[in-house]
Structures are given as structure tokens and as C-alpha cells.
Amino acid sequence: MRNHVQAxxxxxxxxxxxxxxxEFSRGTFLRxxxxxxxxxxxxxxxxxxxxxxxxxxxxxxxLPGSTSIKTDWNDLRSRIAGRVLLGGDPGxxxxxxxxxxxxxxxxxxxxxxVATVEDVRTAICFAAQHxxxxxxxxxxxxxxxxxxxxxxxxxxxxxxxGVSYGGGQAVVAPGHTLYEVYQELDRYGQxxxxxxxxxVGIAGLTLGGGLGFESRRYGVTCDRLxxxxxxxxxGTVTDVSATSRPDLFWAIRGGGPLFGIVTSFTFDTxxxxxxxxxxxxxxxxxxxxxxxxxxQWLQTADRAQWADISIDxxxxxxxxxxxxxxxxxxxxxxxxxxxxxxxxxxxxxxEIDTLGHIDAVRxxxxxxxxxxxxxxxxxxxxxxxxxPDAIGRIIQSLTTFSEGGGTGWVQINTLDGAIRDTAxxxxxxxxxxxxxxxxxxxxxxxxxEVAQAWVTSSHELFESVSAGAYANYLEPGDALARYYxxxxxxxxxxxxxxxxxxxxxxxxxx
Numbered sequence: 001m002r003n004h005v006q007a008x009x010x011x012x013x014x015x016x017x018x019x020x021x022x023e024f025s026r027g028t029f030l031r032x033x034x035x036x037x038x039x040x041x042x043x044x045x046x047x048x049x050x051x052x053x054x055x056x057x058x059x060x061x062x063l064p065g066s067t068s069i070k071t072d073w074n075d076l077r078s079r080i081a082g083r084v085l086l087g088g089d090p091g092x093x094x095x096x097x098x099x100x101x102x103x104x105x106x107x108x109x110x111x112x113x114v115a116t117v118e119d120v121r122t123a124i125c126f127a128a129q130h131x132x133x134x135x136x137x138x139x140x141x142x143x144x145x146x147x148x149x150x151x152x153x154x155x156x157x158x159x160x161x162g163v164s165y166g167g168g169q170a171v172v173a174p175g176h177t178l179y180e181v182y183q184e185l186d187r188y189g190q191x192x193x194x195x196x197x198x199x200v201g202i203a204g205l206t207l208g209g210g211l212g213f214e215s216r217r218y219g220v221t222c223d224r225l226x227x228x229x230x231x232x233x234x235g236t237v238t239d240v241s242a243t244s245r246p247d248l249f250w251a252i253r254g255g256g257p258l259f260g261i262v263t264s265f266t267f268d269t270x271x272x273x274x275x276x277x278x279x280x281x282x283x284x285x286x287x288x289x290x291x292x293x294x295x296q297w298l299q300t301a302d303r304a305q306w307a308d309i310s311i312d313x314x315x316x317x318x319x320x321x322x323x324x325x326x327x328x329x330x331x332x333x334x335x336x337x338x339x340x341x342x343x344x345x346x347x348x349x350x351e352i353d354t355l356g357h358i359d360a361v362r363x364x365x366x367x368x369x370x371x372x373x374x375x376x377x378x379x380x381x382x383x384x385x386x387x388p389d390a391i392g393r394i395i396q397s398l399t400t401f402s403e404g405g406g407t408g409w410v411q412i413n414t415l416d417g418a419i420r421d422t423a424x425x426x427x428x429x430x431x432x433x434x435x436x437x438x439x440x441x442x443x444x445x446x447x448x449e450v451a452q453a454w455v456t457s458s459h460e461l462f463e464s465v466s467a468g469a470y471a472n473y474l475e476p477g478d479a480l481a482r483y484y485x486x487x488x489x490x491x492x493x494x495x496x497x498x499x500x501x502x503x504x505x506x507x508x509x510x
Contacts, residue, residue, distance in 0.1 A: 139201025254429025
């Protein structure tokens with residue numbers, strides 16, 4: 001969840017705020033778009049054979065309908081209100097793009113830009129009739145680039161629009177970004193707990209869980225979900241809630257878009273309140289002490305207070321360490337003092353801004369409502385406890401990368417507070433009894449192959465202390481069991497029932 005944009009060139013960069021008027025560096029600005037607690041993710045279908053789903057999808061070209069030669073796309077065009085774009089059509093190159101430029105060479109069979117729920121149903125039925133695998137897209141921020149896969153039909157839901165509010169609930173169409181949802185609900189003094197990257201899609205973020213700066217107080221985004229409407233792989237349109245298809249309601253709260261395409265979300269809202277945004281910096285060579293102190297602070301900090309830690313490799317063998325603290329307006333000073341006391345260290349600097357809710361959201365997004373496309377490589381690990389051993393491995397991995405000229409970063413986000421109020425087995429999101437999410441990342445100009453090698457080596461170094469990974473940060477080549485812990489078997493069985501033909505390769509990307 002990259003949450004703060006730094007002003008210094010390649011200084012780290014997470015999703016997050018920059019001082020108003022600052023000019024953002026390219027490297028750090030890019031990271032503000034992705035967001036661990038913000039970034040929506042792409043999901044691959046559960047593999048029947050145990051083969052990693054992303055790798056399995058790459059070999060699907062032999063499936064019936066994996067080539068458009070015998071497919072009457074004009075028939076689909078005639079039956080939907082939206083557009084069908086094929087290779088060779090003028091709008092196809094732009095239509096197939098997602099946020100990460102690494103995947104610009106992917107070539108789906110078609111991009112279907114739906115305009116109505118009936119368009120979604122028609123497109124899914126058409127795909128089933130022709131043996132075509134379907135991938136859905138909303139925000140297009142998938143770390144694995146799943147919603148721009150080769151040889152699949154992309155169903156782009158960004159044309160499904162609308163946010164309404166009443167009686168403490170918001171009904172949100174899947175085509176909206178996080179910033180758009182924040183902006184619409186702010187008019188009513190309401191919000192929902194989501195992430196910080198402004199143009200991540202609400203759909204992918206919710207379906208994978210949804211971590212953010214309100215998580216300690218209100219839980220993950222999917223904890224606020226009370227109902228949804230979705231189109232199943234057989235074309236059935238169904239309502240999903242605790243009383244209607246409770247199996248699917250359980251699955252879509254953290255299980256990812258593996259079960260169909262959601263066309264409407266209903267959320268219980270939360271008050272949209274002013275915030276203090278505090279940025280603290282610490283000596284990079286004492287980052288381990290900062291992490292340990294932060295874990296102590298979390299044990300007694302009010303749930304309305306949230307903070308994450310960023311450690312950035314400077315490419316010269318050294319590290320930078322900084323924190324983003326979000327808390328109720330006019331409480332930032334005491335909260336920062338308590339955090340520094342728990343760490344046992346005087347910060348190098350402390351900056352405090354008091355902002356109204358939507359201004360705070362914009363600040364955390366880096367000052368903008370949209371972000372430029374970029375090349376990036378990310379991964380994640382979930383830890384049950386941030387032991388001295390685990391902390392040492394984080395520092396070791398990042399220091400080694402920095403010594404080799406790498407300018408990657410690690411962001412650590414807490415999994416405590418209200419996240420733990422829901423039992424791990426009550427939703428598909430499994431990480432309810434764990435300490436933190438550790439996100440590894442590197443952005444251009446670091447070559448993707450170099451960044452991927454470092455992320456892979458970090459996983460290997462961290463393997464003995466890792467419990468798994470966050471589904472919204474799906475990585476190519478992984479087995480999905482890594483993302484769902486003890487909930488994996490139940491998710492697999494639900495998908496066997498809902499999608500026996502394995503027609504959904506990936507759905508709603510955040």
C-alpha cells in the first residue's frame with residue numbers, strides 16, 4: 001500500500017501524501033499510485049490441477065475459442081449497448097492497456113466495454129458459447145497484469161457507473177475508482193474504509209479485502225460489504241448477501257474476483273471526518289528499532305490512529321526510514337509524541353497537516369485524483385509476528401538491494417484493530433490473526449527483471465517467517481493457496497460449483 005509520495009528523487013515512495021505544491025519525483029510519484037492498502041489487485045482463476053493459475057492461463061491458447069478466427073464478434077456487437085474492440089480496431093491498443101506498462105505487449109482476443117448489466121450477461125454467455133476464457137477489469141492495477149492477459153475476452157466494467165447513498169448505506173457500481181467513491185460519498189459526510197491510491201478500482205480492492213488508513217478502526221473494505229449483485233459464469237444474475245447465496249457472499253469478501261463479475265456493491269458507510277496527517281522521518285540505519293517500536297505502539301494506540309512504516313533503499317547502500325500517521329484532526333501532536341516514545345527515538349523531522357476528509361484523501365493520494373501509467377514490480381508477505389528475526393530479514397534484504405544500486409522499498413502495514421474483530425473463517429479474507437503485511441516494491445527506472453529478482457530473493461529470505469501473501473498483490477507464478485491460508489480449500493470448492501468450466505481466468509482488477 002504505497003501511500004506517501006516523497007519529494008526527493010527516488011527516495012522511497014509509497015502511496016501517500018506529498019506537501020501541497022511540491023513537485024513529485026518520478027520514482028516516488030509512481031509508487032503513490034499502487035497502494036498496498038489501496039491497490040486493487042488482479043486475480044487468476046483457481047487451478048484445478050494445482051498448477052499456479054497465472055502460469056496455467058499462459059498456456060490456454062489451445063482452448064476452444066482461443067482464437068477469434070471462427071468467432072462471430074459482429075454478433076456480439078449487435079447484441080450489446082457497449083463496444084467490442086478487436087486487434088486492428090483503432091481503439092484496441094488503448095483499450096487493452098492497464099496501469100502497469102510492463103504488460104503493454106499482452107494481446108487479449110477482445111475488449112468488451114460494457115454499458116449495462118445486461119451487456120455483462122450477454123458477453124459472458126457469448127464467451128461460454130464460443131469456449132472463450134473471460135477476464136474482468138475495473139481499475140486495471142493488477143500486480144500480475146491479469147486483466148490484460150493473452151487470448152482472453154476482457155470484460156471492462158468501467159462503463160458501469162453510479163454511487164447512491166441513503167440510510168447509512170452506499171450502493172456503488174464497479175466502474176468507479178476509489179477517489180470517485182470518496183468524492184461522491186463525501187457530499188453526504190460519509191465514506192467507506194478503502195485504500196489511498198486514487199485510481200485503483202473499488203471492485204478489485206473490495207473483492208481482495210481492502211486495506212487502508214481506516215482499517216484499524218473499521219476493518220478491511222470487504223467487512224463493510226453487506227450485499228452485491230453479480231453475473232455468474234453461466235450468465236445467471238444473482239443477488240448475494242448473508243441471506244441470498246451466503247456461500248458467494250462469504251467468498252467475495254476477500255476471495256477475489258474468482259466467482260463471477262460483480263455489477264453492484266452495497267456498503268455500510270462510516271463518517272467522513274477531518275484528519276491529522278503526520279509524516280515522521282528516522283535515521284535509516286535504525287529502521288529495525290523503528291519497526292520494533294511501532295509494534296509496541298500498536299498494542300495501546302487508539303484504533304482511530306493508524307500508521308505505517310516505509311523503508312527505502314537509496315541505491316548507494318543506505319536506507320531511508322519514514323512513517324505516515326493518520327489520526328483524528330488536532331490529535332496529531334500527541335499521537336506522534338506517543339509513537340516516538342514507543343520507538344524510543346526522537347524523529348529527524350515531524351510534519352503535521354490538519355485537513356478535511358476529502359482533502360486528506362487527496363493528500364494521501366499524492367495530491368492528485370489520477371496517476372500516470374508506470375512500470376513496477378511488487379510482492380508481499382504476511383507475518384504472524386514481527387519478531388527480531390523477521391525485522392532483521394527485512395533490513396537485510398533491502399540493504400543488499402541498495403548496495404547493488406537498487407532503489408526499491410518495503411512498506412509495512414498493520415493487520416490489527418478492527419480487522420481482528422471478524423474471525424478468519426467468517427470471510428474469505430484470511431489474515432485476521434496476523435501482525436502485518438510486508439510489501440516489497442521497485443519502480444522504473446529499475447528494470448522489471450532486476451526488480452523481480454529482488455522480490456523473489458526477498459520471498460526466499462523471508463520464507464521461514466512468512467504466513468502467506470495478500471490477494472490484492474497477486475504475483476505471477478504463485479500458487480493461490482499462498483493468498484488464502486486455511487480458507488483456500490473452501491474457496492476452491494465454491495468455485496468448482498460456480499464455474500465448473502473454468503471460464504473465468506480473472507476478474508475485477510483493482
